[in-house]
Amino acid sequence: MEAGMTGRDGGADIGPIGNSPVVILVRPQMAENIGTTARAMANGGLFHMRIVAPRDGWPQERAWRSASGADRILESAQVFDTVDDAVADLHHVFATCPRPRHIVKPVLTARGGAAELREMTGRGLKVGLMFGPERAGLDNEDMARADALIRYPLNPAFMSLNLAQAVMIMAYEWWMTEDETPPRALMTNETHVATRGELENFMHHLITDLDDCGFLRNEQKRAGMVRNLRHFFLRGEVTEQELRTLHGVVTELSRGRKARQAAREVSEKQ
Amino acid sequence: MEAGMTGRDGGADIGPIGNSPVVILVRPQMAENIGTTARAMANGGLFHMRIVAPRDGWPQERAWRSASGADRILESAQVFDTVDDAVADLHHVFATCPRPRHIVKPVLTARGGAAELREMTGRGLKVGLMFGPERAGLDNEDMARADALIRYPLNPAFMSLNLAQAVMIMAYEWWMTEDETPPRALMTNETHVATRGELENFMHHLITDLDDCGFLRNEQKRAGMVRNLRHFFLRGEVTEQELRTLHGVVTELSRGRKARQAAREVSEKQ
Numbered sequence: 001m002e003a004g005m006t007g008r009d010g011g012a013d014i015g016p017i018g019n020s021p022v023v024i025l026v027r028p029q030m031a032e033n034i035g036t037t038a039r040a041m042a043n044g045g046l047f048h049m050r051i052v053a054p055r056d057g058w059p060q061e062r063a064w065r066s067a068s069g070a071d072r073i074l075e076s077a078q079v080f081d082t083v084d085d086a087v088a089d090l091h092h093v094f095a096t097c098p099r100p101r102h103i104v105k106p107v108l109t110a111r112g113g114a115a116e117l118r119e120m121t122g123r124g125l126k127v128g129l130m131f132g133p134e135r136a137g138l139d140n141e142d143m144a145r146a147d148a149l150i151r152y153p154l155n156p157a158f159m160s161l162n163l164a165q166a167v168m169i170m171a172y173e174w175w176m177t178e179d180e181t182p183p184r185a186l187m188t189n190e191t192h193v194a195t196r197g198e199l200e201n202f203m204h205h206l207i208t209d210l211d212d213c214g215f216l217r218n219e220q221k222r223a224g225m226v227r228n229l230r231h232f233f234l235r236g237e238v239t240e241q242e243l244r245t246l247h248g249v250v251t252e253l254s255r256g257r258k259a260r261q262a263a264r265e266v267s268e269k270q
Numbered sequence: 271m272e273a274g275m276t277g278r279d280g281g282a283d284i285g286p287i288g289n290s291p292v293v294i295l296v297r298p299q300m301a302e303n304i305g306t307t308a309r310a311m312a313n314g315g316l317f318h319m320r321i322v323a324p325r326d327g328w329p330q331e332r333a334w335r336s337a338s339g340a341d342r343i344l345e346s347a348q349v350f351d352t353v354d355d356a357v358a359d360l361h362h363v364f365a366t367c368p369r370p371r372h373i374v375k376p377v378l379t380a381r382g383g384a385a386e387l388r389e390m391t392g393r394g395l396k397v398g399l400m401f402g403p404e405r406a407g408l409d410n411e412d413m414a415r416a417d418a419l420i421r422y423p424l425n426p427a428f429m430s431l432n433l434a435q436a437v438m439i440m441a442y443e444w445w446m447t448e449d450e451t452p453p454r455a456l457m458t459n460e461t462h463v464a465t466r467g468e469l470e471n472f473m474h475h476l477i478t479d480l481d482d483c484g485f486l487r488n489e490q491k492r493a494g495m496v497r498n499l500r501h502f503f504l505r506g507e508v509t510e511q512e513l514r515t516l517h518g519v520v521t522e523l524s525r526g527r528k529a530r531q532a533a534r535e536v537s538e539k540q
Contacts, residue, residue: 013427014425014427015425015426015427015428039432040435042425042428043424043425043428043429043430043431043435045424045425068430068432069428069430070428102460103459104458104459104461104509105456105457106454106456106457106506106507107454107455107457108453108454109449109452109454110442111446111453112452113453115453116454148454149457152442153445153446153449154313154314154442154445155284155312155313155314156285157284157285158284158285158312158313158340160309160338160339161313162306162309164435165310165313165434165435168435168438168439169438169439172380172422172424172439172442175425176381176423181379182379182382183379183381183382183385184376184377184378184379184382184386184418185376185377186375186376186377187373187374187375187419188374189373190372191374236376239374241374
């Protein structure tokens with residue numbers, strides 16, 4: 001580690017480090033991109049970085065400055081002279097490749113690649129993901145070192161992706177292979193989703209007050225109007241807390257009406 | 271458009287623009303981030319940008335410089351004073367929110383949110399995705415304007431995501447909702463996957479030459495060794511072109527052996 005580097009206090013605790021894929025940056029040009037790559041890796045739970053022949057040498061303070069605290073990844077990054085050296089102890093290596101080349105190679109999607117990597121690490125294999133230099137990408141010799149290419153399904157009219165963005169997508173898909181968050185869930189915090197009884201209690205309050213004020217006086221239409229109100233209140237989940245607020249709204253609106261009515265009656269009598 | 275701006279030649283053709291979600295950047299601070307966001311949007315086929323109260327005004331040349339050619343998105347970006355103005359014509363709005371708040375709101379994953387957005391746009395509804403300012407994120411008033419929150423499943427120990435990275439993940443998931451790329455496919459280009467007959471033809475060549483040189487001379491082990499070679503050659507798809515190369519490899523290795531043998535015989539006779 002060089003003297004005088006700042007921001008090297010170890011950074012944030014970025015979680016437990018298991019047998020996750022090694023991210024291999026081949027001949028990266030900009031130290032900033034190495035830093036933003038470390039950040040993207042931390043986001044998705046990828047902790048092992050290897051750097052092959054970085055253009056400006058290593059370490060570079062600018063990498064730490066752009067890593068937003070993912071320092072542990074930069075500090076444990078290993079530097080190699082060649083791709084062969086960097087992958088020698090790995091069992092499988094995938095290479096990201098935006099452009100089709102005239103080579104015979106399995107091509108995976110990011111999601112498909114992540115699933116295969118998860119399966120391989122589950123068998124205790126060490127796996128790696130190669131990313132090429134910013135401008136040119138991986139060359140043909142690099143790709144001949146990979147088992148398969150990963151090409152992201154993205155807008156074919158605009159495939160230009162910066163290095164950290166490319167790493168972000170793989171890191172995200174890696175994380176998603178084990179994520180079990182439901183696609184939609186109501187966050188209720190201190191309250192709870194109203195039971196049908198709590199909702200019915202409110203409907204009774206509302207309908208009584210609407211009967212009172214004559215809103216439902218048309219007997220022919222009354223049943224249909226009440227049904228429509230039920231449809232509305234049943235469309236999404238309502239919480240018990242929201243029902244209490246709605247009770248208050250109905251009470252206060254009725255009270256205002258009743259107060260105005262009383263005032264009118266008084267003035268009519270005068 | 272301001273005079274003297276460079277790089278404003280319309281940029282790349284970024285593909286057909288349909289009824290895709292509007293990306294709403296709320297009080298963005300850095301023009302560079304608006305540019306990198308445009309780039310990420312183009313990657314995933316999101317073309318409509320709205321900007322609410324940009325800190326440094328709009329347009330900003332720095333945005334164009336960081337957009338890598340996604341100029342059309344920046345040029346057609348609309349600027350609004352308030353979130354209410356920016357969402358007034360939309361039917362549904364989701365807000366990205368990394369931190370849980372004490373509010374009652376449905377919470378979606380990025381994938382779940384993208385699927386719902388696709389379903390809504392399929393019904394002709396106009397939908398939007400809100401992203402907050404770089405440091406603070408969306409505030410409580412902003413989130414009260416959203417139908418639901420989107421929280422990405424990512425490493426909970428390291429959630430710090432830059433604006434363009436956050437947009438990239440949603441843009442990618444948006445694109446993926448309609449992507450049908452197989453998770454794995456062999457790219458063969460001019461050649462084709464070898465038929466079983468082509469493979470058998472090579473196996474015959476190999477086994478004949480191995481018999482010739484005595485490699486399979488142990489009669490007890492011969493069948494098992496041949497079976498193992500078959501297992502190996504059947505593990506992955508082999509192309510017809512690769513089989514031709516392998517035929518050549520076997521022929522040349524045999525020729526070398528035969529030549530050495532002949533030379534040895536000559537020298538022994540001498």
